[in-house]
Every structure is written in structure tokens, then in C-alpha cells.
Amino acid sequence: MSESSKSSKSPNSSRRNNTDPESTRKEILQAALEVLAKDGPESLSVTQVARLAGVNRGTAYQHFPTREDLTHATTAWVSERIYEEFYGDFEELSEKNEVYPADLAQERLSEFAMNNPELSRAWLFDVMSTKGVVTDPFWTRYVKELEAFRKSGYGRQDIDVEVFAFISLSSALLWPIWVGAHAKNSKSRKKMQRRFVDEMMRLTLFGSLEPSVHTELLERFGKTTAPD
Amino acid sequence: MSESSKSSKSPNSSRRNNTDPESTRKEILQAALEVLAKDGPESLSVTQVARLAGVNRGTAYQHFPTREDLTHATTAWVSERIYEEFYGDFEELSEKNEVYPADLAQERLSEFAMNNPELSRAWLFDVMSTKGVVTDPFWTRYVKELEAFRKSGYGRQDIDVEVFAFISLSSALLWPIWVGAHAKNSKSRKKMQRRFVDEMMRLTLFGSLEPSVHTELLERFGKTTAPD
DNA sequence: TGTATAGTCAACAATGGTGTACACTACTGG
DNA sequence: CCAGTAGTGTACACCATTGTTGACTATACA
Missing domain, CATH: 1.10.357 (Tetracycline Repressor; domain 2)
Structure with missing residues (x-):
């Protein structure tokens, strides 16, 4: 278990399936804003942002290919x-x-x-x-x-x-x-x-x-x- | 070769042997200031500072036991x-x-x-x-x-x-x-x-x-x- | 009904950082 | 000349993060 948000063992329990990509994008940006406002753009991590947004890290990478893209977008x-x-x-x-x-x-x-x-x-x-x-x-x-x-x-x-x-x-x-x-x-x-x-x-x-x-x-x- | 500054194979070639601890401390602080001024205290790394100061990482740790100590001192x-x-x-x-x-x-x-x-x-x-x-x-x-x-x-x-x-x-x-x-x-x-x-x-x-x-x-x- | 979309979950290699440890060296003062 | 001090070089265990990939799922839409 290298990566897990909760403790759901089976991969089928995908709660929180948002159909609206724009809203999750916003949520990610909002979370990014929060961590960016804390310590500045250089100490912003995608992992941290995804955690805070309540979103899978992979999802964040779907929206923003790299860390830099995320900070710039933010x-x-x-x-x-x-x-x-x-x-x-x-x-x-x-x-x-x-x-x-x-x-x-x-x-x-x-x-x-x-x-x-x-x-x-x-x-x-x-x-x-x-x-x-x-x-x-x-x-x-x-x-x-x-x-x-x-x-x-x-x-x-x-x-x-x-x-x-x-x-x-x-x-x-x-x-x-x-x-x-x-x-x-x-x-x-x-x-x-x-x-x-x-x-x-x-x-x-x-x-x-x-x-x-x-x-x-x-x-x-x-x-x-x-x-x- | 996990850690090496130049390519000196034998560990005997220790050039740059400063006898004055205060001056190296200052050099470390100066380097720390430079990286701190760049991206803020949260993204300051001891490794980076030591590199910039032209000082061994171990030396930095001798002066400032932890990363936090270094940022506070700076x-x-x-x-x-x-x-x-x-x-x-x-x-x-x-x-x-x-x-x-x-x-x-x-x-x-x-x-x-x-x-x-x-x-x-x-x-x-x-x-x-x-x-x-x-x-x-x-x-x-x-x-x-x-x-x-x-x-x-x-x-x-x-x-x-x-x-x-x-x-x-x-x-x-x-x-x-x-x-x-x-x-x-x-x-x-x-x-x-x-x-x-x-x-x-x-x-x-x-x-x-x-x-x-x-x-x-x-x-x-x-x-x-x-x-x- | 089937297909595309948005998202989850898990794994992986690579990188770079922390903190500790130890043997070694060069310089200094008594 | 010898002991102490300051610094070097290297190794190690551990952890976080990056960016990628692949399998899977729920929803929307045609």
C-alpha cells in the first residue's frame, strides 16, 4: 500500500465520482491557492495539494501535467x-x-x-x-x-x-x-x-x-x- | 559515489581547511540568506546551502544541527x-x-x-x-x-x-x-x-x-x- | 447498449532531501 | 611533537515528491 487515501482495500469502491471536470479543477486550484498562500510557490507540492483537495494525485496530474503547470495556473x-x-x-x-x-x-x-x-x-x-x-x-x-x-x-x-x-x-x-x-x-x-x-x-x-x-x-x- | 563535490578519489586531498569556525559559520549563513531570500524559508535545504557555501554538508550540520536551526539562525x-x-x-x-x-x-x-x-x-x-x-x-x-x-x-x-x-x-x-x-x-x-x-x-x-x-x-x- | 469521459487506486523508478555516523586530514597552540 | 579542533568524504537508512503507467469504475451521452 504505497498510496492510499483511506483504507479501502478493493479498488471498486470509487466514491466521489465527479462528472464535472471544471468543478474538480476549481477544487484543485482552491487547494493549490491555500498551500501556495502558506509557503509560496516554490514549496508547493502536487501531493500536498491533491490531499488537501480531497482528490487523487493522478487526477491532479490529469488536470495539470506538471507541478509548474499547477503553480502557474494557480x-x-x-x-x-x-x-x-x-x-x-x-x-x-x-x-x-x-x-x-x-x-x-x-x-x-x-x-x-x-x-x-x-x-x-x-x-x-x-x-x-x-x-x-x-x-x-x-x-x-x-x-x-x-x-x-x-x-x-x-x-x-x-x-x-x-x-x-x-x-x-x-x-x-x-x-x-x-x-x-x-x-x-x-x-x-x-x-x-x-x-x-x-x-x-x-x-x-x-x-x-x-x-x-x-x-x-x-x-x-x-x-x-x-x-x- | 553517493556524495561527491569534485572528482577527488582519495579522501586525503582536503583543500580548503578553514581554522576559523566563525568565518565558515558566516559563510554558511550568507549562503543560507541567499537561498532563503530566493524562495522563502520553507524551501531552504541544508544540502543546497552547503553546496552554495562551498562547504561540506556535514560541516553545515556541525554548525546547525537541523534544517530548522539553520533557518532560524539565518x-x-x-x-x-x-x-x-x-x-x-x-x-x-x-x-x-x-x-x-x-x-x-x-x-x-x-x-x-x-x-x-x-x-x-x-x-x-x-x-x-x-x-x-x-x-x-x-x-x-x-x-x-x-x-x-x-x-x-x-x-x-x-x-x-x-x-x-x-x-x-x-x-x-x-x-x-x-x-x-x-x-x-x-x-x-x-x-x-x-x-x-x-x-x-x-x-x-x-x-x-x-x-x-x-x-x-x-x-x-x-x-x-x-x-x- | 455501448463508448467516451472523469476519476480512483496501486505500483514503480528516479531524484533529492534529512539526519547520523565514522574514518580521515590539515591546521593550531601548548 | 602531540592533542585538539575544524572540516572533508563517504556511506547509510529513511522519507517525500515527481512523473508515469495500467487496470478499474462510475457516469453521461448518443
Whole structure:
């Protein structure tokens, strides 16, 4: 008995026979996401994923020929899901206003990250996996929206859109992980989310320096326009 | 021939005989840092580290009895090194001024991260490894300095020190990784560092929203004091 | 009814890792 | 010159994982 999920000796007892290949694929991807979010793409094993998905290892190999295929499919799936869950209902949300308001965007991003720590982790791992120049639709769209916001006159004209997008995105997605390690109960986690949103809002509104004692800096950076 | 580094048949040719155990320990740690920074702590193997360090596997096991010991020792070493390299000469830098100026601090942090992408990666992996409530001296000190800065009157009184520390630290350390993936040559990387520092300074000075069109937000957040 | 599909189960070779052990060597200091 | 220390080279038992193959089964569909 080199490989066995339960202790069924006869091979005829094939319970759990799913007719829908797409659903098992999803289950495998979901399990893959969970293990990927834990330790990163390099320490993802097909065996582990199959166990977690409650699926035979052979089945996993039918869907994803190699380990690499599985990790790639998973990160792609993560990207799609993030985009979908974040921008899926964006049109109806923003059509009421010509521009999606900054505070709601911040709130929404933070809430999303808090409610989807696994997706956040997976995304961050993807960013950190040296190979990956991130070209996923989520990032692209986020930058695009921010640029529109800047152009609309609601945002400062001199912000470096890409850098600011990076700062807000990375910290918002990393925060829940930090919080998960520090905050015990869900009430405490809610509070931490509040703190993050508030601080981020305060930062985007006012910055962090007392202007009256930084006249020299104000002059140096106040005159600067957005970099090329 | 289960294990062989070169093709030396006789076991007498033991070149590379280091008398200083501390130096080989460092070499092992350095190699461990490199592989840890690559794929995270979970996919660090003693074999791999020993190979990279140019050291016999047995030697590695003499210094670090188990794989876990090695990873823990490495993360601890990372923490020490970051603290040392960042705050090692801090006193002499700040004694000229009563408070270390904000722009120099930002510049310094960003430059450090750019020059030490591996340390940055390792630190981030540590933050991301669920278990780890980060208690390392670097983080503690960073928060402490920021708190002092706030109290000094140079920073805004209403900033949430911990959250702001988290935002600036995480984004500054993650940025070089992002850049490393996107920027090809060193000139381009220098430029990217400049962009980050400038944008971070702009953000801390002015925020990102056009105040004139956010009067409602200004009122909501302007009255808020720092959370408990 | 029969055939294709999706999945189960078991086995296998190959690879690479862990942790331990032991004999051996080279360098150092007393 | 001798003992101790640091490191080498090799072997071994054990385990997990990969990727493959082949036999089998339940379901869907034509």
C-alpha cells in the first residue's frame, strides 16, 4: 500500500465520482491557492495539494501535467479572481459618480485584502518571485484608475501614479498578513483594519510631516512636478 | 559515489581547511540568506546551502544541527544585520541634529533597501511567515524613532505611528524587489529609487488628494486624533 | 447498449532531501 | 611533537515528491 487515501482495500469502491471536470479543477486550484498562500510557490507540492483537495494525485496530474503547470495556473487564477472580485462590480459602483471616491476606494481595497488574505498572500508571493514582472490585469487596472483619478482633478497633479499605486497596493495587501499574526480575535482584526484605512486616508489627505517646520522641504518638493 | 563535490578519489586531498569556525559559520549563513531570500524559508535545504557555501554538508550540520536551526539562525542573523547596517552609525548621524530629518531617513531607508535586496527579501519573508509576530529589534527601533519624531513636533501629531511605520517600511523594502524585476540596468534602477524616494516624500509632505475638492473628507479626518 | 469521459487506486523508478555516523586530514597552540 | 579542533568524504537508512503507467469504475451521452 504505497498510496492510499483511506483504507479501502478493493479498488471498486470509487466514491466521489465527479462528472464535472471544471468543478474538480476549481477544487484543485482552491487547494493549490491555500498551500501556495502558506509557503509560496516554490514549496508547493502536487501531493500536498491533491490531499488537501480531497482528490487523487493522478487526477491532479490529469488536470495539470506538471507541478509548474499547477503553480502557474494557480497564480493566473489568483490574478483573475482578484480582478473579478475587485473590479467585477466596479462599473455599477462608479457610474453613480463620475469618479470613484478616494475614501471608498481605499476602504474597498483594505476590506478586500482583509477578507481575502490568501489571495493577498498569493499575489504578494507572485510579486516577490523574482522572475515575475507583474503584468496582471489587476495591477494594470489599478494604475489606470489612479491615473484617471489624478487627471480628474480630485487627486494631486504631481503624484507619481505608478509608485503611489505600488505603495498603497503592497501595504494594503500585506497589512492583513501582519494583522493575522498580531491580532487574536476578529474584533481586534476589525479594529486593525479600521486603523489602516484611517491612517492611509490621513496620509493621502495630509501627509505625515508638520508643514510649518519643513519649509525647506516644502520648497524642494513643492516645486517638483511628476517625474517623466 | 553517493556524495561527491569534485572528482577527488582519495579522501586525503582536503583543500580548503578553514581554522576559523566563525568565518565558515558566516559563510554558511550568507549562503543560507541567499537561498532563503530566493524562495522563502520553507524551501531552504541544508544540502543546497552547503553546496552554495562551498562547504561540506556535514560541516553545515556541525554548525546547525537541523534544517530548522539553520533557518532560524539565518532569520535572526538577518534581523541583526539589518539593525546593524541601518542603526549602526545612527547616533553619530543624528547627534548633529536633535532629530534625524525626515527626508534623510526616507532616503536612507530606501537606499538601504536598494543596496540590500536580499536582506529586504528575507525580512519580508519573515513578516509573511504566518507564525512570526515580528518582534525584531529593527522594527521596534523604527517605530520608536518614528514616535520620537512625531512627539518632537516635526511630524503631524495625529499619525498612527505603528501603521505608518508599517506602510513606509514594507513598501520601501518591497520596492527594490519590484524594481529588480522591472528595471534592467543599474541606471534604470537608480532612477527607480529616486522615483520612490521622491514620491514617498511628496506623499508624507502633501498626501495625494487635492484638498480643495475633498472638504468633506478633510472635515471627517481632520478632526480625528490618533486612535487609542 | 455501448463508448467516451472523469476519476480512483496501486505500483514503480528516479531524484533529492534529512539526519547520523565514522574514518580521515590539515591546521593550531601548548 | 602531540592533542585538539575544524572540516572533508563517504556511506547509510529513511522519507517525500515527481512523473508515469495500467487496470478499474462510475457516469453521461448518443
